[in-house]
Amino acid sequence: MIELYYWTTPNGHKITIFLEEARLSYTIMPVRIGAGEQFKPEFLAISPNNRIPAIIDRDPQGGGAPVSVFESGAILLYLAEKTGQFIPKDLRGRVDVLQWLFWQMGGLGPMAGQNHHFSQYAPEKIPYAIERYVKETNRLYGVLNKRLADRPFLAGDYSIADMAAYPWIVPYERQGQNLDDFPHLKRWFEEIRARPATVRAYERAKEINTEPTMSEEAKKILFGQTAGVVKS
Numbered sequence: 054m055i056e057l058y059y060w061t062t063p064n065g066h067k068i069t070i071f072l073e074e075a076r077l078s079y080t081i082m083p084v085r086i087g088a089g090e091q092f093k094p095e096f097l098a099i100s101p102n103n104r105i106p107a108i109i110d111r112d113p114q115g116g117g118a119p120v121s122v123f124e125s126g127a128i129l130l131y132l133a134e135k136t137g138q139f140i141p142k143d144l145r146g147r148v149d150v151l152q153w154l155f156w157q158m159g160g161l162g163p164m165a166g167q168n169h170h171f172s173q174y175a176p177e178k179i180p181y182a183i184e185r186y187v188k189e190t191n192r193l194y195g196v197l198n199k200r201l202a203d204r205p206f207l208a209g210d211y212s213i214a215d216m217a218a219y220p221w222i223v224p225y226e227r228q229g230q231n232l233d234d235f236p237h238l239k240r241w242f243e244e245i246r247a248r249p250a251t252v253r254a255y256e257r258a259k260e261i262n263t264e265p266t267m268s269e270e271a272k273k274i275l276f277g278q279t280a281g282v283v284k285s
């Protein structure tokens with residue numbers, strides 16, 4: 054049984070997508086980030102970066118004490134190793150998945166996140182910042198499109214690399230991108246969107262959260278954090 058500390062954001066969806074694909078049994082522990090629940094000491098104990106997602110595996114391989122994991126990439130890798138699914142066992146296949154997983158973690162996620170911030174949430178519309186992140190997102194979409202020109206998924210079969218990237222393409226319109234400019238990416242996106250596990254993962258999100266995460270109150274909690282938020 055996996056406990057998933059989760060909110061309905063792209064980094065949260067990555068993990069419900071995996072859990073639904075692998076048909077693992079899991080319980081969602083909602084962490085309302087717009088209400089500041091990520092700063093609770095119990096949550097910081099498993100996620101010291103005060104960010105969702107995190108998991109606790111109460112039935113780890115080999116038994117023993119429960120294992121907790123934070124950072125969505127680390128969680129995907131942990132679950133892939135636990136189940137032996139969505140990452141190949143051979144050296145080359147594994148390296149391929151890992152490099153695209155880390156590419157998402159270090160590039161697509163953070164850049165698209167800044168894109169959302171400056172395009173939609175920043176109190177001032179700063180053209181330089183908006184343009185910088187819209188263009189960088191555009192470049193990253195181009196990288197994905199090229200990679201997908203001659204293969205169905207990012208690294209061989211459907212893998213944790215695809216699960217990490219997909220939720221960050223879902224808000225492509227908000228990111229100022231047109232999927233018609235990226236036909237291979239669009240084909241990949243539509244294929245993953247139609248997977249029954251993806252559909253179930255996004256259905257779970259709708260059950261858990263019926264309100265928009267962003268409000269004026271939430272912005273005060275989410276933006277402008279300093280070291281003070283993690284002081285116990």
Ligand SMILES: N[C@@H](CCC(=O)N[C@@H](CS)C(=O)NCC(=O)O)C(=O)O
Nearest residue numbers: 062064086091104105106124125126
């Ligand atoms: N690198 C982290 C990023 C996680 C992250 O940014 N989570 C956001 C939601 S998508 C969050 O929890 N925000 C809470 C906050 O900013 O206080 C991961 O991939 O797990």
